[in-house]
Amino acid sequence: MYLYVNGEIVHESEAAISPFDHGYLYGLGVFETFRTYSGHPFLLTNHLARLKRGLKELNIEETIHEQKIREILNSLLEKNQLQDAYCRLNVSAGPEEIGLRTTPYKNETMIIFQKELPPLVPLREKEGVFLQLRRNTPETTERLKSHHYLNNIAAKRELGPSHDLEGIFLSKEDYICEGITSNIFWVKNRELYTPSVETGLLNGITRQFVLALAQNLKIPVHVGLFEKEKVLEADEIFFTNSVQEIMPVSKVESLYFPGQKGKYVGMFHHQYKKYVTHLLSIEELNEGESL
Structure with missing residues (x-):
């Protein structure tokens, strides 16, 4: 290359x-x-x-x-x-x-x-695993996508090499934070939930895009501090990042979830794919783009 x-x-x-x-x-x-x-x-x-x-x-x-x-x-x-x-x-x-x-x-x-890139498998399911290792605090007021990656690497060592698993970080205060290389969302009673940047997560670009899509779709959104029981009570769960897009979750601990069959996972994936060949910024969604 x-x-x-x-x-x-x-x-x-x-x-x-x-x-x-x-x-x-x-x-x-x-x-x-x-x-x-x-x-x-x-x-x-x-x-x-x-x-x-x-x-x-x-x-x-x-x-x-x-x-x-x-x-x-x-x-x-x-x-x-x-x-x-x-x-x-x-x-x-x-x-x-x-x-x-x-x-x-x-x-x-x-x-x-x-x-x-290997051929992308649409909506490839993941199993979520809560990590024992806690998410470290950012070096500055906001987490940067920086060279400081030991916390992520140590978490990946704890999780193991499987591509079908994604670790879920908790903050030192035991709030849900993010995945090792992803952000996390879940749906409960037709409303979308995701942790706040206050937990120390990286504010992913795909995370921001999904939040913008939810706003345009008029889906109620809750961004805040949540304990892990809230994820376990969810109707649907998914991870996001810029390379693997939207990754539905089929299992966390001993609980099973709809995975790729989830209504909201499918909806967000459909909307996401509409824009990948022409959108340069999230702001364009509010500048004449129609869903």
């Missing part, structure tokens, strides 16, 4: 960064993962906005322009001979002298990865 690295498209065997990059030395970097559908980078505007907020928090100056990113993505898709691709846009602080720095970073390292 070919990658974009600081202005150049290079083969993966030739890609390199400086050992003095503070993204490597101190974890100062953020990234976004998203998909292209028939060459279209779904919700790219929102992914870039979150990336920029993270860079500002890390004191990394950026010169990211959406049109330029789209041009790079198109060039990579052509070079890699792909249309439907997994994409990861990674920006780190760049090379500096060893030592903690307080002044802004002005020489960031940007890498864009792509890889071929």
Whole structure:
């Protein structure tokens, strides 16, 4: 595969960064993962906005322009001979002298990865497993999609390698938080529930999109602090992320749920797929888009 690295498209065997990059030395970097559908980078505007907020928090100056990113993505898709691709846009602080720095970073390292996606199985079911490991607290006031991933990795080790399982983090206060690589939703009495960012979750772009869809569909939404019993009492449960889309849950602990047969899971999946080849931002839903 070919990658974009600081202005150049290079083969993966030739890609390199400086050992003095503070993204490597101190974890100062953020990234976004998203998909292209028939060459279209779904919700790219929102992914870039979150990336920029993270860079500002890390004191990394950026010169990211959406049109330029789209041009790079198109060039990579052509070079890699792909249309439907997994994409990861990674920006780190760049090379500096060893030592903690307080002044802004002005020489960031940007890498864009792509890889071929396996055929997507629509509404592939997952089993939810409550983790013993608690979700750690964010390094700043809001969780960044950053290089600090040990909590997620440790959770995945606890869960095991199965792709049919997704771990469910609780916060240290025992509130439902999120999945290892996903956000969690559930439906009870025709109303949608999801944890608040106050629990320390990553505010996923797909999470935000599903909330916007619910608003347009006039489905009542509750965002707050919930104990795990609320999930176990649900009528339907599903996970979301930008690569696997909407993942219905068929079982949590010893309880079974409708999974892919769920009415609301099917509804959200249907609406989701209507937009993947042309929507660049969630805000477009409220700018003349009709459901």
